[in-house]
Amino acid sequence: MMEIVGLLISLVILYFSAEGLVSGASSLAKRVGISPLVIGLTIVSVGTSAPELVVSIKAALHGQSALSIGNVLGSNFFNIGLILGLAAIIYPLAVKRQLLKLDVPVMILTTLLFFLFFLDSVISRVEAFIFIVMLVSYMAYLLVSSKKKNMKTQDSDSEKETHLEEGIRLNKHWTLDILLIGVGLLGLVYGSDLLVENAVIIAARLGMSESMIGLTIVAAGTSMPELATSVVAAVKKRADIAIGNVVGSNILNILLILGVAGFIQPISAPDINYIDSLFVIGISLLLWIFMKRGIRITRWQGVAFLLFYLVYFSFKLSPV
Template identity: 70%
Template sequence: MEVLWLLISLVILYFGAEWLVSGASSFAARLGVSPLIIGLTIVSMGTSAPELVVSVKAAMSGQSALSIGNVLGSNLFSIGIILGISALIYPLAVKRQLLKFDVPVMVITSLLFLLLFIDGKISFLEAFIFVFLFVAYMAYLFVTSLKNKNVVSEDEEPIKLYKHWIIDVSLIAVGLIGLVYGSNLLVDNAIIIAQKLGMSEALIGLTIVAAGTSMPELATSVVAAMKKRSDIAIGNVVGSNIFNLLLILGVAGLIYPIETQDINIIDSLFMLGISVMLWAFMKIGTRIRRWQGVIFLGVYFLYFFIKFAEM
């Protein structure tokens, strides 16, 4: 029965992503705001809602391994699987702002987490620092959005503009609801299956729950790639990764101190390493090519097999 619900959740995720991308693209065009900014803010925060719910609930229940594992696993999944698959579908154009600011922020944030969590703890002060940095980052994006106008690249399809902004907002809202509901349905049933297989809390968080809560990002970025909306496809992933580390872990840590030895430095190094790899790929070309997408997929599956070998 759990497998049937998994399939149903995937259908819900697809349509939720379709509506979210369409509504967000139209909304960005109507406001004259870059789709990249929309991808880094509205879309990334919306698709990260499942990670927020799962990690905060886990922190309140004292399940620190699940809370941390969900965030690290989601960030690895986002670059390894989501960008990997998206690049295979359509080579993703690299925007200057991503290369010069947002991806470096993601790398620095990943490094900061590695250094602060090296003792296996996220204290109240460290959690506050994460939240403060997130507010500063969002303030920067808000200022940037006032300066940048919507520019469509020659290789991108023109954005379909709906008749009224209410339709844009409705599509975004319904899409987000579908993504959150679909991912929760997927995660609940995936956890049941994982527990039947005898997996640990940390491993479930790093793999099954992380992949499940990342389904909104996967669905959204894949649909965006199919529509040749590189801004949203990449912005969604980069924004979600920053959101996961700074706000989700920050809020979770403020609610309840996070402490676990089940998440080791190898997990943090893989997350940092794949983030640096994305930055390097973006610096050597104007696109994330299909062969680079294959490498992302390879790195993630290497990590996946290492974790399961530890069982």
């Protein structure tokens, strides 16, 4: 009974924390001249990926590698299947050209690279270091290119984005932006930690294996910040933050989380089936295909993501 109460409290904390984070991040983006999309791909994604980072490092250090890998794979699938699916149903998500040309291809590349590295069921320190180098390069490119793009005010795309940002409410002072982001992130980390703690207790009582708990319960729990943030962003019609948060988090989950966790302690998880990686690759490619088809992710495509997730979840729960 107490675990159920803890779950409900954690969901309330996550919702209000996400409200503060979206508000602060949107205002800060407008104030400093960095696009909301890049804010979603960097600041918001790092913050909402913090629970996965903490859980995966703890799991790796305590010899629970299946939980660590399962958490990352399960979170990435959950992020697109359930989070983007729900966000698109709430409000069709406009697709920025940068996402199609850079960020989603980078997400697919990192997922494929993980698949290749993990064919032997191990992430070595060398492979983890490659992830970290890729992460630093990607983040640096995002920030530098965003600042350059904002300097070219005559560019038509920049003018469109400036018009789009007119709908963002600017907070009274930049310190309030930082405060909202900071408190929002802390709330998301605490709320997700509370959710995972109670969810794992319930799952363990039901007799679920470590890899199964990582791929489902823990993955869903640590993805609650992304869910709360993207749903709130969709309700506020901030599609750039809603999509940027998910795509950025999926990239960070592999490059940052497995990079840091694997560098501290090589990760070995023979219990994780390669089929889980193929599911993540498949839904990532589906996102790219949907983006290629039009200027927005529509409601029916959101439903397709949800159905894809339900098929995967049914597959994981099947006794085979």
